[in-house]
Amino acid sequence: MIALLKLFLIFFRIGLFSFGGGYAMLPLIYQSIQEFNLMDEEEFSNLVALSQVTPGPIAINAATYVGFQYAGIAGATVATIGVVAPSFILALLVLHFFVRFQESRGLQSVLGGIRPATIGLIGSAAVFLGQQGFWLDQQISWPAIALAGIATLMYGRFKINPILLTLAAGAAGAFLIR
Amino acid sequence: MKELFQLFISFGKVGTFVLGGGYAMLPMIRHEVLVARKWIKEQELLDLVAVSQALPGAFAVNLAIIIGKRRAGFPGALAATLGMVLPAFFSILLLMALLRTVRDNIYVVGALTGIKAVSVALILVTIFQLAQTLRLKVFGWVIALLSFGLIVFLKFNAILVLVGSGAAGFLLYFWTGRKERGDR
Numbered sequence: 104m105i106a107l108l109k110l111f112l113i114f115f116r117i118g119l120f121s122f123g124g125g126y127a128m129l130p131l132i133y134q135s136i137q138e139f140n141l142m143d144e145e146e147f148s149n150l151v152a153l154s155q156v157t158p159g160p161i162a163i164n165a166a167t168y169v170g171f172q173y174a175g176i177a178g179a180t181v182a183t184i185g186v187v188a189p190s191f192i193l194a195l196l197v198l199h200f201f202v203r204f205q206e207s208r209g210l211q212s213v214l215g216g217i218r219p220a221t222i223g224l225i226g227s228a229a230v231f232l233g234q235q236g237f238w239l240d241q242q243i244s245w246p247a248i249a250l251a252g253i254a255t256l257m258y259g260r261f262k263i264n265p266i267l268l269t270l271a272a273g274a275a276g277a278f279l280i281r
Numbered sequence: 282m283k284e285l286f287q288l289f290i291s292f293g294k295v296g297t298f299v300l301g302g303g304y305a306m307l308p309m310i311r312h313e314v315l316v317a318r319k320w321i322k323e324q325e326l327l328d329l330v331a332v333s334q335a336l337p338g339a340f341a342v343n344l345a346i347i348i349g350k351r352r353a354g355f356p357g358a359l360a361a362t363l364g365m366v367l368p369a370f371f372s373i374l375l376l377m378a379l380l381r382t383v384r385d386n387i388y389v390v391g392a393l394t395g396i397k398a399v400s401v402a403l404i405l406v407t408i409f410q411l412a413q414t415l416r417l418k419v420f421g422w423v424i425a426l427l428s429f430g431l432i433v434f435l436k437f438n439a440i441l442v443l444v445g446s447g448a449a450g451f452l453l454y455f456w457t458g459r460k461e462r463g464d465r
Contacts, residue, residue: 116440118337118338118339119337119338120337120439120440120443120444121337121338121339122337122443124304124339124340125339126404126407128339130432130439131439131440134438134439148397149380149393151397151400152393152396152397152400153373153376153377153380153393154373155300155396155400155403156300156396157300157369157372157373157376158296158297158298158299158300158368158369158372159296159299159341159365159366159368159369159370159372159373160339160340160341160342160365160369161339162338162339162342163339163342163366163369163370163373164369164373167369167370167373167374168373168377171373171374171377172377176374179370179374183366183370186338186339187338187339187342187362187366189337189338190336190337190338190339190342190343190346191346191358191362193336193337193338194336194343194346194347194350194358195346195350195355195358198332198347198350208454208458209451209454210335211454212450212451212453212454212455213447213448213450213451214335214447214450215421215450215453215454216424216446216447216448216449216450216451216453217443217446217447217450218415218421219415219417219420219421219422219424219425219428219446220424220425220428220442220443220445220446220447221411221443222408222411222412222415222417222425222428222429223424223425223426223427223428223429223430223431223432223442224428224429224432224439224442224443225404225407225408225411226408226425226429226433227428227429227432227433227439228404229401229404229405229408230433232397232400232401232404233401235397236394236396236397236398236400236401237398237401239390239394244394244398246395247394247395247397247398248398250395250398250399250402251398251399251401251402252402254398254399254402254403255402255405255406258402258403258406259405259406259409265305265403266300266305268399268402268403269396269399269400269403272395272396272398272399273392273393273395273396274392274395275395276391276392276393276394276395276396276398277388277389277391277392277395278388278391279391279395280390280391280394280395281387281391
């Protein structure tokens with residue numbers, strides 16, 4: 104029971120402070136996982152990889168995954184509700200005010216500080232994933248780095264669908280990365 | 282009741298068929314609520330998108346909650362949210378169960394490593410695009426680089442970094458605003 108309450112609060116906090124989309128949430132989720140010893144680094148990077156190829160927002164996938172690892176189906180349910188709850192409460196209670204104050208310069212200035220910070224957060228997610236994805240058994244994986252290079256070009260330059268790229272990288276990785 | 286069911290189905294479709302989440306979901310949400318159902322108008326959707334971006338939490342879930350509420354109050358918000366969340370919930374549980382049986386298989390490890398590596402590429406491109414969209418000025422770059430350094434090198438708490446950045450944004454506005462108004 105205490106474990107479930109803890110999970111709920113952890114993910115409630117993540118939901119409450121996540122701005123700037125899925126990738127920007129990753130450091131928040133990862134730091135919470137470390138703080139409360141919920142899973143190790145490799146496991147967390149597996150979670151990120153899986154959430155790239157499953158439907159739905161990363162935040163939901165992460166909550167379900169961590170919750171399940173920690174306390175089974177009940178944990179998955181509680182963590183998922185926890186991460187959505189702040190959105191739900193805010194959207195229902197303050198939406199009215201929010202629509203009115205959205206244009207207010209005070210609020211916009213706060214968001215004006217938060218938005219560039221999310222770039223830093225997303226960057227830290229890239230560093231973390233690079234540490235996991237470019238190394239295998241303590242050795243640098245050149246095929247993985249090559250895949251990342253090709254994908255950067257394909258997505259950045261030729262706007263190839265990212266999901267397609269991810270699936271292709273999974274297929275290529277299965278045979279090339281040892 | 283019928284309306285609630287329709288909300289659940291419409292957002293359920295988006296939750297099921299868009300892999301990855303986030304802004305990738307916007308075109309399909311638009312199709313569901315604006316073309317297929319005519320629940321809201323284009324301008325209204327733009328406003329709601331802006332609110333969903335400003336609120337914390339997953340963007341697509343925020344949008345589902347707000348549109349659901351517009352259509353059918355609290356039960357509507359609940360129905361739309363469940364539609365959006367349940368496919369993600371069950372698909373990850375299914376994949377986890379599958380992965381447990383094969384997790385040491387070299388092909389699976391290779392595939393996961395490949396996906397992680399490409400995710401780094403996707404994230405880097407996202408950062409580049411985001412920096413362009415936000416048209417960062419000096420203040421923005423300082424905040425972005427500072428946040429990155431504090432989290433990566435000094436292991437700062439990401440929530441504190443966000444709160445601090447928001448405060449810095451407000452202080453900047455306060456100071457420049459005072460200058461413009463000619464106070465003191």
